[in-house]
Every structure is written in C-alpha cells, then in structure tokens.
Amino acid sequence: MELPANARRAEDLAIADQCRLNVLWLNGCACCQRVLEIEVADLSLGAALQSLYGRVERCGGLNTDEGSSPFAGASFDLVTLYGRTPERGELTAMRRLLRPGGAAVFAAQNRWWYGRRRTASRAASTMSLRDAGRILDAGFSDVRTYWVEPSLAIPRNLIPATADRVRDFEELQAQDSERSPNRSLALAAGIRWALYPAVLFVATV
C-alpha cells in the first residue's frame, strides 16, 4: 500500500485503516458474510477489511463475461473498489455478484479536485459526483454520495454531498483556524466542490 503523503511511521498506516473501518461501519457494511475486494495497488482497503470481516476474497478486476466469471451471481454481501473508476461492464458485473440487501463501495479521486491536472491517465483513476448516474444505470437501487477529505487514505471528514450538509461542514470548519489559502480561494470563486479531493459512493441493491 502506498504511504499517505503525510505518513511517517507505521502507525500512520494503522490510523488510515482504522479511519476507513469506521467509514464502512457507518455505511451499514459491518455485518457482511462474504466480501470481495477488487484490489487497486495504491489504495487497497487491505487490513481494514480483514479486521472487520475476518476473511476477504480478492481479485484484480471483474470478468464482464458472466459465463467465464469465477464467482457465482448473488453470492456476495459487499464488493469494494477503492481507488479507480469502475468500467461500465464492471459495474454491471458487481451488481450481478451482490445478494439482495448487499452493497458496493466505490471511491476514487475527484476528477475536478482543485490544483490537479487533468490528464488521460488520471481520468481513468478518478470519479466525480456525476458517476452516481452511471452506478444507478447499472441496476443499483440507491446511491449515497460523500465527499471525503483530506484523502481516501485517511478519511477524516465524510460529508454527504448535499448543499445543506456542505454548508454545515464548512460552518464547523470555520470554528477551526487551520484554513488553507486554497479553501478561501475556492469559496471566493464559488467552486466549493473543488475543495474536496475524493468521492465515495455506497450503492445498494
């Protein structure tokens, strides 16, 4: 797993995993019997998933051809893909693997994150709120959308992506004095969404 930008010690990795554990728990993903992680090298949920569920199955990607998939349909309670955009066929395959009541968790960098250059290679590893529509189109019945900061590796703040809650969050942040110049600049420019570096979706069947 790649170290978070501000990581110095092994403890930082432990903290990152523990933060992500809470995110899964908060989203009702704590009582799953069978879990599949589609692994992305940089941001594998690794130890966090292992700690919460005991046993986790892993794969590098999903075969979109139903006939040659090693996994039976409707056999998982939770499928996670943390760190890159799911392809169109992959979304459908994830939906197919989930039992009724199951959930899929997707998370990736915000495509429009302030200060990041947009390149063709980055576009493949980023997501934005607009991807919620793609997820619903794949047959999921509901999608919860969060902004995450400061990073997917250490999700300290989890902000439901609704205008009211973003305002609530910013009111709380204003009580704190550690405000970056980027924040003031983005707020002044009216591009609030550019402040939040990552998005997280919890899609239910």
Added chain:
Amino acid sequence: MQNDTLLSGIDAQLGGGPRRWSDVVVVRNVGPLTTAVPLEGDVISNRGFNALLCSAGGGQKHFLKLRPIHHRLFDREATLTALLSSREGTRSLVPASRTFTVGPARILAQEFVAGRSLDLLVRTRHREGWQQPAAQVLRAAAPLWEGITEVVAAAGFGLSPGLSDTASLLADLDLLASQRVDAGVIRLLRARLESAHLPSVPQHGDFWPRNVLVTGNGWRVLDFECCGDVTLPLYDILHFLRGCAESAGGDQIRSSEPWLRAIGGSGALLQEFRLIAGPLKEEVVEAALVAYLVDFAARLHRRGIAPERINGRLRELEALPATLDGGAVRALMS
C-alpha cells in the same frame, strides 16, 4: 442494515427523526469504533469519530462524539460534563449534553453551539491585543476550576488529594533529556521541581484557545476528555495564555519570557492571573511553569508527534532557567 440501527437508536434517544444518512456529517474520524486494534500509549488519544447530527426537519443540531464501548476517556468526559452542566456556577460554560449507547458505540450528544473558536478570533481580529479577550475568558471561566475540583472528587476518578506526582514529572524530564535538551538545564529544572512541593489541583487538561468557543451568548468550554487527569496547579491558565500568545504571534514560541511579560503588561489579565494563582508562593508558581512545560513537551513526545514540531517546546525549556532568573514570574506575583 447497521446504519439504520445506528440512526434509529439515535432518533429514539434524541427525537427529531427519522434521520437519513445524509443528516450525519463525520467531522473527525480517528480510531476504530468497531474492533479493538492494539495501539499502545498516547499514539491515538481518541478512538471513533465526531459527527454533526442534523434533525430531519432542519431544526436542532447536535454534536456527537461516538466512541467504543470501553473507551478510556469517554466515561470521564460524559460524567464530568453532565455534572458541570448541572451546577449553578458552571452550567452556562459547558454545552448541555446526554449520553447513551447504540450498538458498539457510546455516544455523547451535545447541543450544537454555533460560534467561533477563540483561537480563530485571536488570529484574525486580536493579534495586537490578545490579552483583553483572554482576560474576559478567564473572568467568565473562573468558576470552572472550583467546579472541576468539586465534580472530579464527586465522580471519584481516583484523584488523590495532597501533592502532585513529582516522580512522574522527573521521569518526563528524563525522557526529554534523551531528546538533546542541555544536561545543565535538565539539572536546574530537576532542582526546581524537587524543591517546590506542588499542590494537587485538578485541571481541565486541554484548556487552550481552540477549546474556547465564542458564541452569541457568552463563552463555552469544550473537550473535557482529559479533565482531572492533570493535577498540576495553574496548568490550564498557563496552557491557555501561552496558546493565546502563540495564536497571536503566528510563530513558534522559543522562550516563555515574551508571553509572561505580555501577561504582566495587561492590568486586566494580570488581575485575573493573580486571582487564579491565589495564595501560591512565587517559587511554587515558578515550579508550576516548569512542570507545565515539562509535562506538555513529554506528552507530545509520547504521542509520537514529529520531532520538528516539539523542537520549539524544547528550546523554550532550555531558555527557562534564564527566564526565571530574569524575574519574569516574580513580576507577575509582586
């Protein structure tokens, strides 16, 4: 799903439901709520997360602290906050709160008070004159320390009356000696701590400008997780005043002398300082300053804070004998 259990459990306790997932904003996610992950010492002082909880209809908001069932600091904060909010003199200083359990989480729900931290106000509006708002806070918060002494004793959190634990301070000093603090300074500070008998006085433990909220209806003091854990006299007031000076200055402090002089330079602040210091003798106040700086630097070190962030604290300690010899504390007490 468990999320529904969490929200319905909160709704049952607080009313104002039914809430949806989008009514919960997680604002400080730290350690595991669901499973025990062994991390020793002070590496993580908090486990779980804090959240802003909104009512379904957009009405009353709560600030929640969700912690694992057996969290070491949770019961202390929940109990002491409840006791302080039930006392006449301290009721207006702490947010009204209640405690309950849902699934694997112990939850402290406090009324959400809109406001700005004193730290932010000092940085943005009072850089030149932080002494005035600091004096106002100390005047308003004066009943707090009497209240803390009373409720810590009532709650029975193992406070032993008498003298503060000099042995643990000396151990802290040894810890700092290993961080390249001048050996001669360590000897001088050790002598100060050994000769002065510090009384044991329970403190808030984290009373600094960021934990003081300026609201439209006075001041609120937040974060009682360490309340009563620290029993060094004047710890809170020294931590608070040093914090104000640091916020106003914007730079790392490398000597105590300027901020001690700044206290003496403001009549109102000096009056509040003397009222809180009360009958303590000058040498006890000097030892209390040594104890505060030693304890706090050692605490940061034990928490695994990066050495460069503790460096300023260590340089301040090294300058302390000269500061004391220069009469900075004497000027406050005479």
